[in-house]
Amino acid sequence: MALLVSSWSNGVQSIPKDYIMPPERRSGDFVSVCDEIPVIDLQENPKIDRSDIIQQILKACQEFGLFQVINHGVSEKMMEDMRVLYHEFFNMPVDDKLGVYSEIWRNTGCSLYTSGFTYAEEDVHYWKDTLKHVCHPLEEHTPSWPEKPARYREEVGRYAVEVRKMGFKILDLIGEGLGLSEGYFKGVSQDQAMTINHYPPCPNPSLAMGFFGHTDPNLITFLQQDQYGLQMCKDGKWMGIDPIPNAFVVNIGYQLEIISNGKLKSAEHRAVTNSTAARTSIGTFFGPNPSLPVVIEPAKELVTSTSPQMFKSYQYTDFLVDFLAYHRKPFPRSGTPLDPYRL
Ligand SMILES: O=C(O)CCC(=O)C(=O)O
């Protein structure tokens, strides 16, 4: 427990040696907020055609693999309640978090851990603590969630239901745009999990990293952020993502790139820290159920003579094992976790 950054970093003047990234793994000083990252308004509006919105989303997924949505249907009050709740959660006394603490990242159930996937194996640590749990079906999973703050299960449960509605609405728009049959994504998005990353103020943000560069292994992710800190990489260049109040950042994960037969790009992203304020990102991840045998492959509709199959067919559980193994390899790493799946 003493390992949690939020439990020891308050008031420290400099970062411990084992949090100082080697220069090539730091974020560098010249990343600025990019105003080209698409912001898509999902408000139903008689002047905007559904097909226009679909085209905007597809274009964003092809060019950036990431976009923001506003007027998405999840109430601002609920989003604000989440920010307040998680602020309280990460500021609770250490003993109140014991029930969910775990030394390492776990794929199932609920865990609160620090740094990357496996703290004990890392040469350098990341300036973050993470709470992760599964959200669907609710009744099955809420008993594993934190008991404190007392309203946790009720409020987060309501939020998970609303985010699920928004998620499927956006997945339906993507499916329609790709020409897939209605409800195509249902079978590969049965898992809904939340990952809440908390980055306490860091005395030396330029020497430390919050979250290493990665691409989400699941289908699609919806993230709300309360401060600047998220960056994405496009064509080898890192760019900052504007923390638009009450927007969701939507990013494409590896499974959607594969199912779309490469028509949609997944987005590599990372998070930096800052010295003045704690930052908390609240992410919801949709993807195949990691506890069931689910076969993933490019959608048959998207494999044609002019667009040959780009990726193998495989079990999602195998992909997750390879993804983790990749992220446990020492630096420098070559390739990406997607490479072994290309044809
Ligand atoms: O904290 C952030 O903004 C990034 C979080 C993230 O990429 C993740 O949880 O996968």
Ligand SMILES: [Fe+2]
């Ligand atoms: Fe991520």
